[in-house]
Amino acid sequence: MSSLACPFCGPRELDEFLFHKTLPEAQGDEYAVYERANRIDDSLEHWQHVRGCRAWLRVRRNPSTGEVREVQLLGRGHS
């Protein structure tokens, strides 16, 4: 994995993006602030295209292979 496809800018080098966090599986629990799903083959994450258009993205990846499964815009009408 060396690039991400930004919905606005197209495929860009990975160092243009900033990883923010992986999403916990269980929502709603106060403990979930500190929990991370951390699955070996599937990860749902928030990223931001900080050195590009600054869009916030929701990315689904396989952290064992680096395969990017889905990149979506985060925000109203998207998440």
Next chain:
Amino acid sequence: MNGAQRYSAWALLRARLAGPGYWRSLWSGATLKDAYDVVVVGAGGHGLATAYHLAHDHGIKRVAVLEKHLVGYGNVGRNTTIVRSNYLLPENHYFYEDSLRRWERLSRVLNYNVMYSPRGVLDLAQSDGDMIGLARRGNAMRLAGIDAELLDRGGVLEFAPELAVSGPRRFELVGGLLQRRGGTVRHDAVAWGYARAASALGVDIIEDCEVTGIRTAGGLATGVESTRGYVKAERIVFAVAGHTGTVGGMLGLTLPIETHLLQAMVTEPIKPLVGSVHVYAHPHGEAYVTQSDRGGVVMGGFLDGFPSYTREGQWYRLEDVVQTAVALLPHLAGLRILRHWAGTNDMTMDGSFIIDRIRHDNVFLNGGWCYGGFKAIPASGAACATFVATGTAPDLIRAHGLSRFKTGHLLDERGAGPFPSRQ
């Protein structure tokens, strides 16, 4: 001693007289039994040290260490071999100081040369702000009776003359914090030494045996499922740092851990240049630089920055570690990199490790080591073994339970917030 040969000058003489074939393998090829008092999952530094202390300190003889690959295949053989105890928070510096004291004695304790080299760990400051941070950390250490010296620029250059460069630096060195007892240890020797010592005490070390699940009955774990079949166990210890996420999956838990990559690299060998461990950080990068006994300059830096189990480092991180190292020591610029690798790190939400019961009363987790795993091995093994054997966490690790993420008593050395990638 169950087949282990004691190493000494006499043994060398005997081996010389006996001729080839005198030295036996470091640990014996054990066969997996049906049941154990304790099954330790993972034959890395922490798993082997825990098994050794269970057998040595607590007399628990029926102990098995199950390893997916080979002894020392994981992070114990992938780190930059640095040992130190220069932490700010008491919960951390007392623990790592216990570890450093054990490193000082470890070669004798294990009767195996782990090549502890107290060459000094020098954290460098490039601004007055950096100096204030280092002074604060150094003072916290000194209050705990741990050696720390705050050096001004002259002191730094006297201790590490290789840092004196003739040209101007973009960011001048202002000073540094030196821990003289810090240094390096030969990482593979740690795995081998503990494996040998544990095996000699009757611990079964089973390689090529992946644990795939646990069986439970009445709220307690009864054993582990493995690729070599079911093994009954009174107690189970998971010491699989880097892959602790998979343990969470196995037990149906979400843990406060993300798995990240940390890279390291080593140059071609050169004559002695880097006399101690230099840690050089600025907002855009970090490099810790040391020179191995073979002469290679070993370097590491920040995490890659996003979760990964691939063990494939990103080019941009390699680039910035090398740039930072060259900014510190311009003499390195012409060297070629011989090897470069990445290891998976359990990064916790506060940057400190976790040793606690997990899900069941007889299942223990030793993980979340972030960057601090290698230097922690001797203390972690002893403390974890005491916890498993007695059922009570020793004072040294009482603050390192999972409950801190519920109560908010975080051990956040950096104060970076609940973001594993920023610890």
